[in-house]
Every structure is written in structure tokens, then in C-alpha cells.
Amino acid sequence: MTNPQFPSGAPVPESPAPASPPDGPIHWDLLPDTSAVTGDGHLSVGGVDLVQLAEEVGTPAFVYDEDHLRARCREAVAGFGPGVAYATKAFLCKAMAALALEEKMALDVSTGGEMAVALAGGASGEHLVCHGNNKSSEELAAALRAGVGRIVVDSFDEINRLRALVTAGLTSGSVGRRTRLLVRVTPGIEAHTHEFVKTGQEDTKFGFSLASGAAAEAADALRGLADFELVGVHAHIGSQIFEVSAFVEEIAALVPFVVENRFSECCIGGGLGVAYVEGEVAPSITEWALAVHAAARTAGLPQTVRLTAEPGRAIVASAAVTLYRVGTIKRLPGLRCYVAVDGGMSDNPRPVLYGSGYEAFLPRAPLAPRPLCTRVVGKHCESGDVIVDDARLPSDLVVGDVLATPVTGAYGFAMSSNYNRVLRPPVVFVSDGRHRVVVRRETEADLLACEA
Ligand code: LLP
Numbered sequence: 001m002t003n004p005q006f007p008s009g010a011p012v013p014e015s016p017a018p019a020s021p022p023d024g025p026i027h028w029d030l031l032p033d034t035s036a037v038t039g040d041g042h043l044s045v046g047g048v049d050l051v052q053l054a055e056e057v058g059t060p061a062f063v064y065d066e067d068h069l070r071a072r073c074r075e076a077v078a079g080f081g082p083g084v085a086y087a088t089k090a091f092l093c094k095a096m097a098a099l100a101l102e103e104k105m106a107l108d109v110s111t112g113g114e115m116a117v118a119l120a121g122g123a124s125g126e127h128l129v130c131h132g133n134n135k136s137s138e139e140l141a142a143a144l145r146a147g148v149g150r151i152v153v154d155s156f157d158e159i160n161r162l163r164a165l166v167t168a169g170l171t172s173g174s175v176g177r178r179t180r181l182l183v184r185v186t187p188g189i190e191a192h193t194h195e196f197v198k199t200g201q202e203d204t205k206f207g208f209s210l211a212s213g214a215a216a217e218a219a220d221a222l223r224g225l226a227d228f229e230l231v232g233v234h235a236h237i238g239s240q241i242f243e244v245s246a247f248v249e250e251i252a253a254l255v256p257f258v259v260e261n262r263f264s265e266c267c268i269g270g271g272l273g274v275a276y277v278e279g280e281v282a283p284s285i286t287e288w289a290l291a292v293h294a295a296a297r298t299a300g301l302p303q304t305v306r307l308t309a310e311p312g313r314a315i316v317a318s319a320a321v322t323l324y325r326v327g328t329i330k331r332l333p334g335l336r337c338y339v340a341v342d343g344g345m346s347d348n349p350r351p352v353l354y355g356s357g358y359e360a361f362l363p364r365a366p367l368a369p370r371p372l373c374t375r376v377v378g379k380h381c382e383s384g385d386v387i388v389d390d391a392r393l394p395s396d397l398v399v400g401d402v403l404a405t406p407v408t409g410a411y412g413f414a415m416s417s418n419y420n421r422v423l424r425p426p427v428v429f430v431s432d433g434r435h436r437v438v439v440r441r442e443t444e445a446d447l448l449a450c451e452a
Contacts, residue, residue, distance in 0.1 A: 023371040023392055026361035027278040030406045032065030032319050034431075035366075043366040043404070046430030050323060050363035053435055054402040057428055059325040060343035061441075062413050066099070066431035068319040072285060073103035079289025080309050085129045087270045087312030088114050090410040093427055095438035096316070097121025106149065108270075108310040112139040119146060129267075129310065131184075133206050137161050141170050150180045152234045152267075154207055159221050162228065171227035178229040181222050182267060183208060184236075185215040187253035191238035191246045191271065194354045199269075200237030200250065207235070210257060219261055232306070233257055236269025239313060242282050244291040247271075251292060255299035265306045268292060272314040276407045277357045285314050313410040320409030322347060322425070323363070324387075326401045327379070337374045339393065341403055344378015345385045346422045348405070348412045352384050358405045360391040368394040376403065380420050413439075421447055 028035065032045050042051045045065050053063065076084045085108040086100040097107060097118045107123055109115040110131040118128060125147030132139065133154045140161055143151060153159060165171050171179065184207035189200035199206050208215040215233075222230040237250050250268055258266050273282045283291070289309075296307050324341035331337045350356040360376050362368065370392035378385040387405060416424050423446070427439035 023369050025367045025369060026359060026406065030275065030278065030318065030359060031366075032321065032406075033068040033071060034065050037366060041365060041367070043361075043363040045321065046435070047433035048430040048435050050321070050404065051402055053428065053430070054323045054325065054363075057426055057435070057437060058441065059323050059402065060341070060347055060425040061323045062320050062347075062408065062425055062427045063323060063435075064316075064320045064409060064427065064429050066429045069096070069099055069316060070103055072315040072319065073100055073105050075285040076289075076309070076311055076315065077104050079286055080307070084308050085267075085310035086315055087310045088118060089414060090312030091316045091320075091412075091414050092117050093413075093439045094121035095427075095429060095436075097123055100315075101127060108312075112136075112142055115139075115143065115146065115148075125149065135161070137165065140165060144171055144179060148179065150182055150231075152182045152184050153218065153222060154184045156218065156221070159218065159225070162225055166226050166228075178227055180231045180265075181225075181228050182232045182234040182265060183215060183218050183222060183230065184234045185210045185254070185257065187235050187237065187250050189237045189246060189249050189253065191241045192243060193238045193240050193271075193273070196354060197239040198237070199239075200235065200246075210253060215257065216260075230261075230263075232263040232265025232267065233261070234267040234269065236310075237271055239271050240273040241271045242273040242280075244283055244288055247288065247292055248295040251295040251301070252299045255296065255301045258301060258305060263305065265308065266296075266301065267308045267310065270309065270311045270313070272311055274313055274317040274407065274410070276317075277359050282314075285311060288314075317410035318407045320412070321363075321404045321406045322408040322412065324403045324405070326397065326399055326403050329397065329399055337372065339374045339376050339391070339397065339403070340379060341376060341387065342379060343425065344380045344387060344422070345382075346378070346380060346417050346419045347425055348387055348408060349415050349417070350411060351386050351389065353415075358388045358391075358407065360388045360393060360403055360405050362394055362397065363402050363404050365394055371395050372397060376405075379422070418442075418447060423447070 034046050038044050042049050082104040083106045085106040087108045098121045106127050107118045108129045126149045128148045130143045130151045186207045208218045272288045328340040345352050372393045372395045374391045376388040376391045423442040426441040
């Protein structure tokens with residue numbers, strides 16, 4: 001990675017990230033891998049000047065570093081083997097599905113909609129792992145028609161729906177083999193993360209409890225289903241988890257169940273955290289995979305069992321920055337400086353939903369000190385519409401500047417909305433000095449497309 005903070009071959013410090021002064025420039029580790037400084041002092045990603053790109057494609061815009069995405073996919077494949085699934089809920093469009101497939105990942109889809117986009121992006125059924133805590137009969141039937149690789153079964157009602165599909169003769173799909181099933185279990189692990197994204201604990205809508213015996217009961221029922229083959233166990237303990245010890249505990253809880261049932265597959269789900277702001281340190285995908293494999297050996301997982309995962313955020317989060325244009329700067333004496341941009345909670349609801357922290361910087365001056373304390377807000381009609389609560393920016397900030405927030409590649413575009421009938425931003429991939437718009441900006445005609 002090009003790193004102007006540590007120039008001329010000086011070693012780039014490993015984590016923990018060095019604390020820069022609070023008014024220092026944006027920390028380089030938060031930026032996409034191919035970030036560099038142009039001759040004009042601007043930030044480029046994938047060899048594309050972000051200030052010029054904002055002129056060309058407009059703002060707001062999600063800009064993804066394609067090389068960064070590919071590097072993270074390769075790391076996941078190196079760590080867990082080909083067929084490790086990318087959790088498409090983090091960020092999905094046809095181009096992303098195609099990229100993950102090219103890099104030998106499978107795709108985790110959790111709704112009929114995600115399945116449709118993945119298939120349109122070039123996936124065959126075999127590439128897909130079907131999730132969901134409330135899959136409809138229609139979604140299950142569509143998955144079987146597509147010849148999905150695996151279904152992760154989440155409830156007794158779903159088992160009843162699968163049984164009904166067998167009875168209706170809709171399960172002997174097009175693929176000439178029985179469809180593989182995994183049983184999703186709750187291992188009883190409390191991961192240290194936001195309440196809304198914890199899933200491993202007993203009190204949850206997801207999966208079957210190991211402790212209560214529900215998981216064993218579900219496995220017995222699934223073994224009795226004609227046209228299906230129960231191959232393994234699945235768990236997902238939560239998201240944005242920084243401590244690999246939580247995954248070690250998860251493995252320890254899963255392995256006895258795998259052994260008892262003579263399963264051939266064990267999937268630990270996703271959940272690896274990423275750094276959003278300076279000072280946060282997350283394990284790399286490689287470190288995560290090594291810790292998981294070591295834990296599996298310690299817990300006695302047979303070597304023959306396929307140990308796999310489905311990372312989402314860790315693949316895409318820090319690959320992207322969002323580009324906005326500053327529209328107003330409001331200085332309230334003795335209170336605060338509000339900087340309003342042309343997007344907001346419709347393109348990044350995470351600060352409002354989870355209180356998530358972000359940083360901001362100006363792509364025209366990525367190395368500039370940021371002494372100005374501001375709150376970066378959007379254009380929506382409520383006070384909670386905050387993008388960066390406590391943003392540091394250069395003191396020469398002016399209306400019209402392009403402002404960027406890094407680490408917006410996961411659950412931003414994916415959770416974007418048309419609140420206030422705002423148009424969703426485009427998604428732009430950059431690589432080798434070129435950009436391509438992979439999802440165009442919405443238009444007012446799109447807003448009206450579904451209306452009678
Ligand atoms: N597998 C399953 C079954 C999942 O439910 C999830 C995420 C993943 C994999 C991928 O997890 P990741 O590696 O991305 O942490 N909207 C929230 C995150 C919700 C995660 C839901 N499930 C956020 O913006 O933080």
C-alpha cells in the first residue's frame with residue numbers, strides 16, 4: 001500500500017495503529033488499498049483522482065477500489081478454501097457478485113431478492129448458500145429450481161415447508177443430486193458487539209438452540225427428508241466482532257455437535273469486524289482464519305470436515321469511500337459547526353441505527369491537518385440525520401468541497417433508502433486508472449416506476 005505518512009521505504013507500522021494527533025490527517029489505514037496522492041495533492045484510488053471523479057459522476061457516490069475487493073476475496077479463499085461464501089447482504093450488485101465469483105468465492109444469499117441479483121450477476125445455483133430465518137415456500141421453491149448448493153435451515157416451520165415441497169414433487173431439482181442442508185444453531189455465545197447485530201445468544205430469532213436440544217431434534221427431522229442431504233452445521237454469532245476469542249468459543253461449542261452427527265461441513269458464519277475510525281484495530285481475514293483453524297484442531301474437529309465461513313463486512317467495508325459535496329457550513333457560536341452534505345441517512349443509516357462512528361476528510365487534501373471540529377450531517381428532515389458526529393476537517397473547508405467518508409463499503413448502499421424521496425447514489429468501481437459505473441444513480445422516473 002502506498003503510504004505517504006511513512007514515505008521513502010520506512011516500515012509501515014503494524015497494528016495497533018499509531019495514535020496521530022486528533023487534528024492530524026486522515027489515517028491512511030482507513031483508506032482503500034490502492035490509495036495514493038496525485039501530483040496535485042489529491043487522493044486517488046485505483047489510479048483515479050477522486051475530485052475529478054466527483055465532477056464526472058456527481059455526488060453522492062459510492063466508490064469501490066476493485067483491487068482491494070479482489071485482495072480481500074483472495075485472502076478469504078486462501079484462509080478457508082475455494083467456495084468460502086461472501087455474505088452478499090453487506091453489498092450486492094451484479095458486478096460485486098461477478099467479482100466474488102471470479103475470485104472463487106460462493107455467495108451467501110438471505111432472500112429471494114439477493115438470490116435474483118446473484119443469479120443475474122452470473123452465479124449458478126451451485127454457487128449459492130441460501131439463508132433466512134423466514135424463507136417463504138416460494139423462496140424455497142425458487143432456490144430448488146435454481147439448484148442451490150446449500151440451504152441453511154433455520155426453523156421447524158421451514159422444515160415443514162421443505163417437507164410439503166417434497167410431497168408436492170418440487171424437490172427433485174434440476175441438478176441430479178440431493179440438495180445439501182445445514183442446520184443453523186445458536187451456540188449460546190454472547191459476542192461483544194452492538195445488541196442489534198448479536199445473534200449467537202439463546203434469546204434470538206435465529207436458528208435452533210444447541211443447549212435445549214432443539215438443534216438435535218431439527219437434525220433428526222432433516223435426516224428424514226427425502227431428496228435432501230443433511231451435511232453440516234452453521235452458526236453466526238454476530239457482526240463487527242473484534243475479538244477472535246469469540247469465534248474460538250463458537251468452534252468449541254459447535255465441534256461436539258459436528259462429531260456426534262458425523263457431519264462433513266461446519267460453517268462459522270461471518271462477523272469479523274473492521275476499523276472505522278482511527279485507533280480501532282481489527283484482525284485481518286488471514287489472522288481470523290488461522291485462529292479458527294487452530295481452534296478447530298484444539299476442539300478435535302476431524303480433518304475431513306470442511307470448515308468454512310461467510311464474511312461480508314471484512315471483504316467490502318474498507319474498499320469504498322462515499323463522496324459527497326458540501327452544501328452548507330453553519331457555525332453556531334459556542335455550540336458547533338454543522339457541515340451539511342448532499343446525502344445522509346438514506347445512503348448511510350448506520351450512525352442513526354447503531355451509533356456507528358466514521359471519519360471524514362477532503363480528497364483535495366488528504367494529507368492536510370484537520371483542526372476544524374464539525375458535525376457532518378445530511379439533507380434529511382430530522383436532527384438524527386448525522387453522518388459523522390465528531391468529524392475533523394481542514395480549516396480551509398468551503399462550500400462546494402468534495403468531502404469523503406471512508407469505510408462505507410459494507411451495509412451502506414445495501415441499506416440505502418429513498419427517504420425524503422432522495423435518489424440512491426451510483427456505485428462506481430475504480431481500477432487501473434479507469435472508473436466504471438456499475439449501478440447508475442437513480443432518477444426521478446425510478447422513484448415513480450412502481451406507482452400505479
Ligand atoms: N452470515 C450470516 C448468517 C449473517 O447473518 C451475516 C450478517 C453474515 C454472514 C455477514 O456478517 P459480516 O461478516 O458482514 O459481519 N447491518 C449491520 C450488520 C448486520 C449483519 C447481519 N448479518 C451493520 O451495518 O453493522
